[in-house]
Amino acid sequence: MVVNSYSFLLFFTVVFIVYYLPVLRRTPRFQNAWLLLVSYVFYGFADWQMIPLLLGSTLVFWFVGRWLRREMDQGHRVAASRITTLGVVLGIGLLLWFKYLNFFAESLSLLLNSIGLSVSWTTLNIVLPIGVSFFTFKLISYVIEIHREHIMPSSDFLEFAAYIAFFPTILSGPIDRPDKFLPQMKTVHTLDYLLAADGCRQILWGMFTKMCIADNLAIITASAWESYESLPSTMLLAAALLYPVQLYADFDGYSNMAIGVGKLLGYRVNRNFDHPFLARNMAEYWRRWHISLTGWITDYVFMPLNIAFRNLDNWGVVMAAMINLVLIGLWHGANWTYGAFGFYHGLLFIPLILSGAFAKKKKLKANDLGLPHLKDFGWMLFTFCLVAVGHVIFRAADISEAFAFMESLCTNGLSGASIIDAYGMLYILFALALIIIEWIQRQQEHALQLQRFPLFSRRPVRFALYLLIILLIITFTGRSQAFIYFQF
Amino acid sequence: MERQEIFSALQEIFMDVLDLEDEVELTDETSANDIEEWDSLSHIQLIVAIEKRFGIKFTSLEIMKWRNVGEMVDSMQEKLK
Numbered sequence: 001m002v003v004n005s006y007s008f009l010l011f012f013t014v015v016f017i018v019y020y021l022p023v024l025r026r027t028p029r030f031q032n033a034w035l036l037l038v039s040y041v042f043y044g045f046a047d048w049q050m051i052p053l054l055l056g057s058t059l060v061f062w063f064v065g066r067w068l069r070r071e072m073d074q075g076h077r078v079a080a081s082r083i084t085t086l087g088v089v090l091g092i093g094l095l096l097w098f099k100y101l102n103f104f105a106e107s108l109s110l111l112l113n114s115i116g117l118s119v120s121w122t123t124l125n126i127v128l129p130i131g132v133s134f135f136t137f138k139l140i141s142y143v144i145e146i147h148r149e150h151i152m153p154s155s156d157f158l159e160f161a162a163y164i165a166f167f168p169t170i171l172s173g174p175i176d177r178p179d180k181f182l183p184q185m186k187t188v189h190t191l192d193y194l195l196a197a198d199g200c201r202q203i204l205w206g207m208f209t210k211m212c213i214a215d216n217l218a219i220i221t222a223s224a225w226e227s228y229e230s231l232p233s234t235m236l237l238a239a240a241l242l243y244p245v246q247l248y249a250d251f252d253g254y255s256n257m258a259i260g261v262g263k264l265l266g267y268r269v270n271r272n273f274d275h276p277f278l279a280r281n282m283a284e285y286w287r288r289w290h291i292s293l294t295g296w297i298t299d300y301v302f303m304p305l306n307i308a309f310r311n312l313d314n315w316g317v318v319m320a321a322m323i324n325l326v327l328i329g330l331w332h333g334a335n336w337t338y339g340a341f342g343f344y345h346g347l348l349f350i351p352l353i354l355s356g357a358f359a360k361k362k363k364l365k366a367n368d369l370g371l372p373h374l375k376d377f378g379w380m381l382f383t384f385c386l387v388a389v390g391h392v393i394f395r396a397a398d399i400s401e402a403f404a405f406m407e408s409l410c411t412n413g414l415s416g417a418s419i420i421d422a423y424g425m426l427y428i429l430f431a432l433a434l435i436i437i438e439w440i441q442r443q444q445e446h447a448l449q450l451q452r453f454p455l456f457s458r459r460p461v462r463f464a465l466y467l468l469i470i471l472l473i474i475t476f477t478g479r480s481q482a483f484i485y486f487q488f
Numbered sequence: 489m490e491r492q493e494i495f496s497a498l499q500e501i502f503m504d505v506l507d508l509e510d511e512v513e514l515t516d517e518t519s520a521n522d523i524e525e526w527d528s529l530s531h532i533q534l535i536v537a538i539e540k541r542f543g544i545k546f547t548s549l550e551i552m553k554w555r556n557v558g559e560m561v562d563s564m565q566e567k568l569k
Binding site (some may be wrong): 081124147148149150216298302304306307308310317358359361 | 525527528529530532535536548549551552553555
């Protein structure tokens with residue numbers, strides 16, 4: 001049940017009406033219990049066989065959290081550190097088991113076969129539970145934040161379980177943090193009209209980017225990848241440049257819908273994107289792309305590594321950044337391409353760290369015409385191209401395919417079949433429009449926050465715009481594609 | 489060491505490491521949100537400078553716990569007793 005479907009609309013209508021019934025608004029517990037119930041129903045629709053795993057891991061971490069705090073209260077520092085390590089190992093173990101064990105088994109048997117040891121390894125058919133990469137990260141951060149004394153363990157299992165299974169974000173994030181989210185569960189939510197209206201706009205914008213841009217660009221990029229050996233370089237270049245926009249429109253579209261649904265329930269969900277294509281270098285790009293994941297890894301991997309390597313100066317930062325980015329790459333799945341993708345980004349960080357440009361957060365300012373300064377624009381383009389190269393590795397089935405695609409892109413010449421028809425051109429215009437809107441709305445959380453434009457303060461104008469977007473969605477909706485990030 | 493002494497030494501270290509042009513008045517509540525130049529990387533440089541200046545060593549957990557200058561100074565006082 002995806003967010004942009006009729007079944008979700010029906011499901012959410014029921015959720016929404018019951019959630020705000022006076023009887024549920026008596027105490028936060030009633031609303032949390034309802035959220036928990038519907039979140040499990042929602043997760044059950046996606047993968048009912050994995051409900052015991054979700055419930056079991058939630059229970060274990062709830063107990064670990066309470067146990068940890070008890071030891072901390074008694075001043076048992078060593079025991080507390082050990083319990084935290086246990087929590088982290090359990091969480092990582094869950095991920096490794098479901099996500100990476102097949103890959104390790106296959107890689108090991110390949111390695112053994114290549115050195116002459118004949119091994120016939122039966123592939124372990126472990127099914128990847130949907131959302132596991134997202135909810136295990138929430139579980140791990142819960143234990144670490146208790147240990148760092150930033151939160152107290154939740155005393156209410158209902159509340160904790162509803163946080164972990166919160167249906168708008170369980171399948172594909174954004175990855176929420178307990179210190180920001182759990183306090184929101186302690187109050188009764190009455191319908192906040194302004195927040196809910198903003199949520200609706202955010203959902204509408206998310207639907208537009210997902211259904212009109214991502215799903216349509218997907219057709220162009222998929223056909224380029226299907227027959228890259230024979231297509232002209234121009235087409236492959238177009239596909240390579242369009243893929244980052246497709247991925248963004250897809251995942252940002254999903255995130256906007258998830259955050260918007262959260263707002264309708266009165267929740268402020270973690271942000272996932274901050275206009276990544278306006279980044280002027282790779283460090284800035286990673287501060288703007290998939291923020292809920294990069295923020296998590298920064299707090300729990302990069303900073304501890306940086307602290308551990310603090311006497312090695314810049315090379316300590318280089319090592320920490322490299323490990324960090326390879327892990328971000330591998331988080332996407334068990335494939336060498338993701339590792340190589342992370343390594344590639346790690347390499348791009350080295351000059352930034354050594355030159356000191358890594359940490360500098362220069363504010364993005366417009367010139368007198370309201371456009372980016374030429375120098376900034378040049379760096380944005382350059383960064384975008386570096387991102388596009390990285391995404392060739394990301395998109396390829398394996399490393400050799402990534403190289404083959406690159407080789408074809410450089411050597412296939414200019415003549416040959418086109419994969420972009422008149423509609424394709426239109427969708428490319430949509431993609432360009434998206435990037436221009438990103439610039440105009442760079443200070444806003446999403447494109448439809450239009451309060452600063454006097455024109456849109458008039459209700460009929462605003463509604464005409466929403467209607468136009470709805471018509472665009474109805475007219476140009478692409479062949480429905482699964483959300484790319486559901487596979488991670 | 490008196491809290492006030494630690495604060496004035498920190499003031500110098502902050503000005504130096506973060507390369508601040510204007511004087512900042514550090515208080516217990518000052519956090520990275522209040523000083524633009526104070527980010528995750530300069531934070532590490534600050535820690536190295538503090539450890540060197542005071543001849544102390546923080547654990548990773550202590551560093552990750554701090555949420556403002558006050559908590560940082562608490563840790564330092566503990567070590568300088």
